[in-house]
Amino acid sequence: MEIILCPLVIALLKALLGNKINKWIMSVLSIATLGLVIKVYFEKVAALNSGIWQTLFDKPWFSDSIRFTLGFDGVTYLLLLLTSILTPIVISSVSDNRHKFIIPLILVMQSALNGVFMAKDGLMFYILWELALIPIYFITLLYSHKDAYITTIRFFIFTFLGSLAMLASLIYLYLKTGSTSFSYEALINVQLSLKEAILVGGGFLLAFAVKIPLVPFHIWQADTYTNAPAQGSMMLSGVMLKMALYGLIRWYMPLCGESISYFQPAIMVMAVFGVVYGAIIALKQNDMKRLIAYSSLSHVGLITAGLFSLTLSGFEGGMLQMFTHGINVVGLFFVIEIIEYHYKSRDLSQLGGLAKHHKLFTILYFVVVLGSLAAPLTNGFPGELMLLKSIFDYNSLTGIVAGLTIILCAVYMLRMFQLSMLGESEIVMNKIDTVKLMPLFIISAIVVYIGLNPQSLIDVIHPSIQHIMEDIANSKGVLS
Amino acid sequence: MIGLSIIFFSAIIILFTGIQKPEKKSKNLTVFSLLVAALFSLFENLEVINTQTLFAWVPSSMLDFNNFRLSMVALVLFLSAIIIGLMPSSEKKGSDLLGLTLFALCGGIIMLGSNHLVMLFLGIEILSIPLYVLAGSDKKNLFANEAAIKYFLMGAFSTAIFLLGCAFIYGGTGTLIFGEMQLKVGFAAHFGEFPILIKLGVILMSVGMLFKISAVPFHFWSPDVYEGSPNRVTSFMAIIVKICGFVAFAQLMSNFEPMHSWYIKWLIPISGITILLGNIAGMVQKSVKRTLAYSSIAHAGYLILFLLIPYAENAQILFVYSLSYGLSTSVMFYLIDKYSTADNFDFTIFKGIFNSNKLDAMALILAVLSLAGIPATIGFTAKYVLFSKAFEYNQWAVVIGLVGSAISIVYYFKPFKYAFVNENLLTNRESSLFTNILLVLAMLSIVVFGLIPGIIL
Numbered sequence: 001m002e003i004i005l006c007p008l009v010i011a012l013l014k015a016l017l018g019n020k021i022n023k024w025i026m027s028v029l030s031i032a033t034l035g036l037v038i039k040v041y042f043e044k045v046a047a048l049n050s051g052i053w054q055t056l057f058d059k060p061w062f063s064d065s066i067r068f069t070l071g072f073d074g075v076t077y078l079l080l081l082l083t084s085i086l087t088p089i090v091i092s093s094v095s096d097n098r099h100k101f102i103i104p105l106i107l108v109m110q111s112a113l114n115g116v117f118m119a120k121d122g123l124m125f126y127i128l129w130e131l132a133l134i135p136i137y138f139i140t141l142l143y144s145h146k147d148a149y150i151t152t153i154r155f156f157i158f159t160f161l162g163s164l165a166m167l168a169s170l171i172y173l174y175l176k177t178g179s180t181s182f183s184y185e186a187l188i189n190v191q192l193s194l195k196e197a198i199l200v201g202g203g204f205l206l207a208f209a210v211k212i213p214l215v216p217f218h219i220w221q222a223d224t225y226t227n228a229p230a231q232g233s234m235m236l237s238g239v240m241l242k243m244a245l246y247g248l249i250r251w252y253m254p255l256c257g258e259s260i261s262y263f264q265p266a267i268m269v270m271a272v273f274g275v276v277y278g279a280i281i282a283l284k285q286n287d288m289k290r291l292i293a294y295s296s297l298s299h300v301g302l303i304t305a306g307l308f309s310l311t312l313s314g315f316e317g318g319m320l321q322m323f324t325h326g327i328n329v330v331g332l333f334f335v336i337e338i339i340e341y342h343y344k345s346r347d348l349s350q351l352g353g354l355a356k357h358h359k360l361f362t363i364l365y366f367v368v369v370l371g372s373l374a375a376p377l378t379n380g381f382p383g384e385l386m387l388l389k390s391i392f393d394y395n396s397l398t399g400i401v402a403g404l405t406i407i408l409c410a411v412y413m414l415r416m417f418q419l420s421m422l423g424e425s426e427i428v429m430n431k432i433d434t435v436k437l438m439p440l441f442i443i444s445a446i447v448v449y450i451g452l453n454p455q456s457l458i459d460v461i462h463p464s465i466q467h468i469m470e471d472i473a474n475s476k477g478v479l480s
Numbered sequence: 481m482i483g484l485s486i487i488f489f490s491a492i493i494i495l496f497t498g499i500q501k502p503e504k505k506s507k508n509l510t511v512f513s514l515l516v517a518a519l520f521s522l523f524e525n526l527e528v529i530n531t532q533t534l535f536a537w538v539p540s541s542m543l544d545f546n547n548f549r550l551s552m553v554a555l556v557l558f559l560s561a562i563i564i565g566l567m568p569s570s571e572k573k574g575s576d577l578l579g580l581t582l583f584a585l586c587g588g589i590i591m592l593g594s595n596h597l598v599m600l601f602l603g604i605e606i607l608s609i610p611l612y613v614l615a616g617s618d619k620k621n622l623f624a625n626e627a628a629i630k631y632f633l634m635g636a637f638s639t640a641i642f643l644l645g646c647a648f649i650y651g652g653t654g655t656l657i658f659g660e661m662q663l664k665v666g667f668a669a670h671f672g673e674f675p676i677l678i679k680l681g682v683i684l685m686s687v688g689m690l691f692k693i694s695a696v697p698f699h700f701w702s703p704d705v706y707e708g709s710p711n712r713v714t715s716f717m718a719i720i721v722k723i724c725g726f727v728a729f730a731q732l733m734s735n736f737e738p739m740h741s742w743y744i745k746w747l748i749p750i751s752g753i754t755i756l757l758g759n760i761a762g763m764v765q766k767s768v769k770r771t772l773a774y775s776s777i778a779h780a781g782y783l784i785l786f787l788l789i790p791y792a793e794n795a796q797i798l799f800v801y802s803l804s805y806g807l808s809t810s811v812m813f814y815l816i817d818k819y820s821t822a823d824n825f826d827f828t829i830f831k832g833i834f835n836s837n838k839l840d841a842m843a844l845i846l847a848v849l850s851l852a853g854i855p856a857t858i859g860f861t862a863k864y865v866l867f868s869k870a871f872e873y874n875q876w877a878v879v880i881g882l883v884g885s886a887i888s889i890v891y892y893f894k895p896f897k898y899a900f901v902n903e904n905l906l907t908n909r910e911s912s913l914f915t916n917i918l919l920v921l922a923m924l925s926i927v928v929f930g931l932i933p934g935i936i937l
Binding site for chain 1: 849854855856860861864867868871872875878879882883885886889890893896897900932933934937
């Protein structure tokens with residue numbers, strides 16, 4: 001419970017004190033949540049090896065059948081860790097003139113996201129899922145460029161429509177339990193016929209596909225990322241996308257396992273198409289934010305495909321990649337924010353030669369780029385390898401097509417680095433404050449650490465993943 | 481019952497003592513008496529006080545306030561207190577307008593408590609006639625006059641149809657008392673076929689009631705009337721008339737429950753069309769008041785979904801839904817009234833509200849989120865309980881409802897386009913402390929019932 005309340009308390013503090021505390025203090029304060037997450041982990045570490053989703057907190061909410069239940073296991077822990085590492089970094093990137101409302105909004109969002117990852121009750125999951133959307137809507141609306149209203153409302157309606165479909169699915173499952181409980185255990189035990197499973201699962205998939213986003217549902221993404229302030233893009237791509245991927249593993253697959261084999265080919269095609277499509281479009285972008293948006297589309301497509309291969313390495317690689325993608329993409333947006341703040345442009349055709357101005361920045365930037373393009377010994381590599389292996393196991397053709405991402409990703413990432421950092425300098429520069437690079441330094445440290453030691457994360461998630469896979473197998477088995 | 485008497489007597493007092501005084505002086509008394517009446521009804525509901533001996537002379541076949549009805553009465557009184565308390569009262573007009581509003585409210589309460597078709601008809605008339613006057617109370621405003629005439633013609637027309645329906649029902653069942661009617665319809669159900677007179681009667685009465693709650697295809701009067709009438713009257717019509725009208729309609733239809741599978745056959749399409757048309761037409765409106773009129777049409781569609789659910793299971797969720805709709809809509813109308821000018825009802829009236837008045841901006845955000853049914857507001861609680869219950873009886877009707885909710889975001893969120901612009905407000909009016917306290921109370925109810933719905937469920 002305190003993991004959800006802590007960010008809210010900090011947000012309230014900021015809202016009350018206003019300008020009296022600056023972003024660095026806020027950033028340090030928000031590390032408290034990270035401490036809490038780790039504390040809970042060490043309390044529960046023995047129980048986690050069983051892989052069962054432990055219950056941390058349980059109280060009736062709407063009524064006895066709709067409860068406020070928080071769960072905790074390896075998968076949850078990894079995502080909580082991601083959220084609470086990223087939030088201080090995102091807060092520290094806020095530029096000085098606009099921090100009054102954006103920091104509380106980020107913290108409220110963190111609180112809702114923590115709730116989503118821990119929710120063990122169907123309706124609670126839905127409510128927090130939706131609540132996470134409200135702060136990000138206001139972040140994009142309040143701090144984006146002038147004509148961004150249409151973009152934000154399109155983003156909101158797309159995701160809202162998806163979530164409503166999920167709500168309908170959840171209510172259907174709830175009624176199937178005999179209107180007794182929304183709890184995860186009750187929902188997972190519901191037996192559906194194939195037709196029901198397709199309708200119910202379709203509702204879930206719509207919600208998740210819009211948010212991931214899979215290819216036909218991605219049209220909100222690039223504009224929203226471009227128009228949103230850097231903090232909004234960071235929260236969206238760093239953490240919010242993970243919400244949907246997490247929803248796939250935790251909610252869709254075990255609950256509607258009967259329908260997986262029906263949807264699997266279509267999702268595989270969509271995801272793998274997204275991998276290549278996103279990468280090819282990213283090749284041509286000149287706006288750095290747009291480039292990252294499309295690269296993000298490509299990366300999450302790969303993760304989705306890996307998850308839908310339904311193999312152990314797919315799941316573990318997917319989880320690992322969710323974590324590393326969150327870290328890397330926030331690192332990239334952080335770099336863009338610094339460049340845009342100091343050089344007043346993020347257009348690749350205008351930038352160039354920045355490497356001469358600041359050595360440390362160049363090195364850190366390059367580490368993050370390497371992480372994104374999955375160079376060995378960086379954090380992107382193990383996850384991507386496992387994902388590609390699992391996709392290859394599913395079908396060698398999809399494996400080969402998805403494998404193109406290795407080349408394409410290297411091309412567009414290095415092109416971005418080259419065009420922005422190398423060559424002759426023409427731009428008037430402002431000096432980059434080294435203190436500002438602290439968060440980026442932390443990110444690069446994580447990139448290298450996980451690259452060298454991915455097993456430490458896999459050990460954490462392994463029992464939970466196996467447990468979830470058993471649930472999925474049970475759910476699928478009902479039919480056959 | 482005691483609430484009804486308090487309101488009736490305070491209406492007479494305000495009407496006669498205040499006829500020379502400006503509205504402003506009687507406003508506090510009105511709000512006070514409304515709150516007292518709401519409190520007494522609540523006590524009666526919780527059986528803290530017992531008034532049965534006091535009102536033993538009222539035959540229960542005419543008016544009967546059971547627990548559910550009492551809680552609805554308390555709710556309606558509380559919402560009226562918020563509406564009248566929030567809206568500023570003019571210096572120039574006399575207090576008779578407040579008296580008339582209270583009389584209309586009496587009609588609404590009679591509708592809620594009626595156990596007899598004639599009582600129901602009387603309730604409708606007592607509710608409507610003061611409203612015809614109130615709609616045109618802005619005598620110099622041409623639109624208000626148009627609204628009044630339109631409302632009068634439509635209202636008279638619909639009550640006539642309703643009366644015709646009553647006559648058919650009397651022909652079919654031989655009684656006008658709800659309880660006996662239910663028995664007769666139950667008998668008919670045993671013989672398999674319902675007499676055509678009863679069917680016709682139900683259809684005609686439904687048409688009359690659907691006119692009152694402005695469901696499609698009987699909605700066309702409401703945007704014009706809502707736009708033309710003075711703001712307080714509009715918000716009274718949108719909230720109190722709709723709630724009273726619908727609850728009375730649901731109670732009436734509960735007598736024909738054996739015909740449930742027959743009448744939902746045409747009520748579900750009406751609900752679906754109402755939701756879709758209300759929301760889609762709402763998207764293209766320029767005036768805030770008109771938008772809210774279409775929003776209230778859409779809400780009428782959601783309300784009709786209650787008829788899918790057997791009446792016995794309805795009570796709690798109907799209460800929650802009415803509370804949610806009433807609170808959020810009254811806050812919206814308060815803001816519209818505060819920031820609009822005589823000739824400007826565009827969404828631009830909210831330009832810069834976040835910059836100039838934080839409290840009102842928060843109220844706007846909460847009201848909009850609640851109307852759209854976003855979690856953590858009472859609007860979500862209400863929509864959730866309605867949809868999850870109705871889902872048991874008809875999935876596709878609920879899916880249309882969900883689609884409608886998604887469409888409605890387009891127009892509910894329009895104020896946000898202007899609210900955060902870094903400018904100052906076009907019209908900046910100060911609110912009194914009393915108004916602000918009421919506003920905070922309404923905002924708190926929106927949030928608290930959204931976060932901890934256990935209290936009212």
